[in-house]
Amino acid sequence: RTRHQIAVIPGDGIGREVVPAAISVLEAAGRRHGFELAWKEYDWSCERYARTGQMMPEDGLDQLRPSDAIFLGAVGYPGVPDHVSLWGLLLPIRRGFAQYACVRPLKLLPGVTTPLAGRAAKDIDLVVVRENNEGEYSKMGGRIYEGTDDELVIQEAVFTRRGVDRILAYAFELAGRRRGHVTSATKSNGIFHSMPFWDERFALMAARHPGVRTAQYHIDILSAHFVQHPDWFDVVVASNLFGDILSDLGAAIAGSIGVAASGNVNPERTAPSMFEPTHGSAPDIAGKGIANPVAQVWSGAMMLEHLGHPEAARDVERAIEAVLSDPATRTRDLGGRATTREVADALAQAL
Amino acid sequence: RTRHQIAVIPGDGIGREVVPAAISVLEAAGRRHGFELAWKEYDWSCERYARTGQMMPEDGLDQLRPSDAIFLGAVGYPGVPDHVSLWGLLLPIRRGFAQYACVRPLKLLPGVTTPLAGRAAKDIDLVVVRENNEGEYSKMGGRIYEGTDDELVIQEAVFTRRGVDRILAYAFELAGRRRGHVTSATKSNGIFHSMPFWDERFALMAARHPGVRTAQYHIDILSAHFVQHPDWFDVVVASNLFGDILSDLGAAIAGSIGVAASGNVNPERTAPSMFEPTHGSAPDIAGKGIANPVAQVWSGAMMLEHLGHPEAARDVERAIEAVLSDPATRTRDLGGRATTREVADALAQAL
Numbered sequence: 001r002t003r004h005q006i007a008v009i010p011g012d013g014i015g016r017e018v019v020p021a022a023i024s025v026l027e028a029a030g031r032r033h034g035f036e037l038a039w040k041e042y043d044w045s046c047e048r049y050a051r052t053g054q055m056m057p058e059d060g061l062d063q064l065r066p067s068d069a070i071f072l073g074a075v076g077y078p079g080v081p082d083h084v085s086l087w088g089l090l091l092p093i094r095r096g097f098a099q100y101a102c103v104r105p106l107k108l109l110p111g112v113t114t115p116l117a118g119r120a121a122k123d124i125d126l127v128v129v130r131e132n133n134e135g136e137y138s139k140m141g142g143r144i145y146e147g148t149d150d151e152l153v154i155q156e157a158v159f160t161r162r163g164v165d166r167i168l169a170y171a172f173e174l175a176g177r178r179r180g181h182v183t184s185a186t187k188s189n190g191i192f193h194s195m196p197f198w199d200e201r202f203a204l205m206a207a208r209h210p211g212v213r214t215a216q217y218h219i220d221i222l223s224a225h226f227v228q229h230p231d232w233f234d235v236v237v238a239s240n241l242f243g244d245i246l247s248d249l250g251a252a253i254a255g256s257i258g259v260a261a262s263g264n265v266n267p268e269r270t271a272p273s274m275f276e277p278t279h280g281s282a283p284d285i286a287g288k289g290i291a292n293p294v295a296q297v298w299s300g301a302m303m304l305e306h307l308g309h310p311e312a313a314r315d316v317e318r319a320i321e322a323v324l325s326d327p328a329t330r331t332r333d334l335g336g337r338a339t340t341r342e343v344a345d346a347l348a349q350a351l
Numbered sequence: 352r353t354r355h356q357i358a359v360i361p362g363d364g365i366g367r368e369v370v371p372a373a374i375s376v377l378e379a380a381g382r383r384h385g386f387e388l389a390w391k392e393y394d395w396s397c398e399r400y401a402r403t404g405q406m407m408p409e410d411g412l413d414q415l416r417p418s419d420a421i422f423l424g425a426v427g428y429p430g431v432p433d434h435v436s437l438w439g440l441l442l443p444i445r446r447g448f449a450q451y452a453c454v455r456p457l458k459l460l461p462g463v464t465t466p467l468a469g470r471a472a473k474d475i476d477l478v479v480v481r482e483n484n485e486g487e488y489s490k491m492g493g494r495i496y497e498g499t500d501d502e503l504v505i506q507e508a509v510f511t512r513r514g515v516d517r518i519l520a521y522a523f524e525l526a527g528r529r530r531g532h533v534t535s536a537t538k539s540n541g542i543f544h545s546m547p548f549w550d551e552r553f554a555l556m557a558a559r560h561p562g563v564r565t566a567q568y569h570i571d572i573l574s575a576h577f578v579q580h581p582d583w584f585d586v587v588v589a590s591n592l593f594g595d596i597l598s599d600l601g602a603a604i605a606g607s608i609g610v611a612a613s614g615n616v617n618p619e620r621t622a623p624s625m626f627e628p629t630h631g632s633a634p635d636i637a638g639k640g641i642a643n644p645v646a647q648v649w650s651g652a653m654m655l656e657h658l659g660h661p662e663a664a665r666d667v668e669r670a671i672e673a674v675l676s677d678p679a680t681r682t683r684d685l686g687g688r689a690t691t692r693e694v695a696d697a698l699a700q701a702l
């Protein structure tokens with residue numbers, strides 16, 4: 001039996017509830033498909049930060065490196081500034097392990113209500129492929145005349161040819177395995193240097209993939225189109241910031257951020273990839289056992305696919321669809337009354 | 352009778368159709384309310400660029416300066432790169448005249464269908480106040496290793512204390528005249544320098560306006576909330592880029608970009624303000640006389656208010672609501688069959 005070494009970081013808040021729930025589902029899938037998952041847990045979190053002053057130890061990345069994948073819950077806690085919790089854990093992992101493709105499938109699932117009028121499952125089935133390592137998320141820049149009326153801040157975004165090309169290539173290849181269509185998010189009409197460069201590279205990549213159809217919109221009107229014409233989209237490729245916006249907006253039109261999964265993928269497998277739900281640690285409902293585990297489980301399915309078990313992944317996805325179809329096994333955010341545990345048990349059962 | 356000098360730039364495409372249509376409506380309002388509008392037209396456009404190599408003459412801003420306001424249609428034409436049409440006309444005017452507040456009211460109007468399920472007019476009535484002069488829209492930055500595999504681009508965004516404070520102040524004052532609530536769009540969890548600075552200034556401005564309630568969301572989840580909870584918002588204040596995105600997204604949830612108005616306002620009146628629809632030049636339907644003039648007319652109403660005629664502005668807004676309530680006077684984009692001219696005539700009539 002194949003055995004995969006998985007680093008688990010439940011993190012904070014509901015991360016600690018949905019991660020164990022999802023693990024039980026993934027183990028059920030492993031039993032059915034003949035592979036084993038060996039979990040190694042790390043308590044890296046805002047809670048750890050409060051205790052030790054660090055989100056993760058200095059050698060955190062080295063500790064994670066031997067694993068086959070990382071399974072993350074959510075980090076964040078009121079009182080811990082984001083630049084600590086994120087730049088102290090999430091972003092260094094995404095970058096340190098060259099997880100340059102943030103892949104976020106957005107699909108209207110059964111039992112989930114989209115806020116859009118007259119839209120059915122067939123209308124909302126897209127993947128946002130977000131550049132995850134460079135671009136607008138940057139520590140470059142700074143402040144001058146601090147504390148005076150002349151104070152000003154410069155924020156720099158960095159786009160490299162290598163960084164842009166590899167995410168575009170990923171998107172085109174993914175589209176080739178889906179419906180063969182890629183949309184590029186740009187803003188070359190307002191953002192003078194980076195976005196025209198992005199457009200140039202997109203045009204070249206499109207020329208190299210004649211079998212894939214393309215479209216391109218400025219981020220402002222693209223956001224509008226997500227709401228007005230979600231059925232126009234198959235794969236949407238975007239910079240770090242634009243992809244962040246589009247994947248939350250996409251999760252909203254797909255009905256719930258409680259079911260949205262994501263993978264931070266290193267496609268060349270030079271380091272482990274990381275799988276985590278799109279939602280945060282939700283401190284307001286943490287500890288009550290009512291959080292929706294579906295996003296975490298779905299992220300787990302993406303992890304199984306990445307580990308070489310596409311059939312197990314499909315099975316988990318089918319289990320999600322089956323379990324969500326039954327009102328008795330939906331959590332509160334979806335109008336049901338099931339607990340985190342009950343949903344997980346139903347999912348394991350369905351497998 | 353008061354007489355206002357208005358510079359008119361119809362621009363390209365449907366701009367040339369909706370601007371004359373709107374002018375006839377605003378003149379009707381002037382007749383009723385006892386003021387006169389003297390229009391001076393400028394042919395600045397992509398068409399002019401094709402002829403002369405310039406969107407506007409060197410002394411363009413000087414020519415506009417004596418006017419009381421600028422009434423713009425839309426610029427843009429296939430084949431003319433955006434960095435020409437926009438950085439050669441629109442953006443220099445916004446900046447050169449310190450039109451730092453881009454004000455975009457978003458309201459679900461009668462006869463307009465929102466793509467959101469179960470939402471009525473009372474749920475969608477907000478104003479996006481967008482910083483219009485600095486921030487992410489910047490020529491600062493550049494390229495190195497051009498044409499090689501090492502090519503990289505740096506794009507800088509600039510946020511000044513003065514620039515941030517004045518847009519925040521504008522938003523708080525506007526909220527004081529509306530429902531007393533301001534939401535700030537941020538991304539201080541991902542964008543390291545500029546957004547934490549924005550948050551700091553927002554907190555200080557909020558402390559100075561104890562009568563106004565506030566909220567603050569990261570742009571990703573804020574975009575999701577626009578779709579899921581449009582009724583949460585009164586005034587939404589945002590940087591140049593975030594405001595651009597939110598105003599198009601807001602126009603989409605309010606049912607149509609064909610009715611979305613905007614003002615580029617210089618609140619201190621040290622130079623003329625400019626009023627223009629949010630939509631573009633729509634070359635695909637230009638020349639057919641079918642473009643919806645409502646966004647242009649509504650922008651005109653904002654101009655009348657700015658010129659000191661709030662009652663005339665309210666009258667024009669009421670005329671818009673009345674005319675849109677009748678299916679016979681809706682353009683195609685709203686499911687009707689009326690022409691641009693017919694809608695304008697109905698609006699003038701309703702006044």
Ligand SMILES: CC(C)[C@H](C(=O)O)[C@@H](O)C(=O)O
Pocket residue numbers: 189190220437595629
């Ligand atoms: C045309 C473009 C530069 C402009 C912008 O992004 O500001 C437009 O989208 C707008 O919103 O007025």
Ligand SMILES: CC(C)[C@H](C(=O)O)[C@@H](O)C(=O)O
Pocket residue numbers: 086244278540541571
């Ligand atoms: C928490 C934050 C830094 C993060 C991001 O913006 O990347 C989150 O919103 C996400 O989308 O994963």
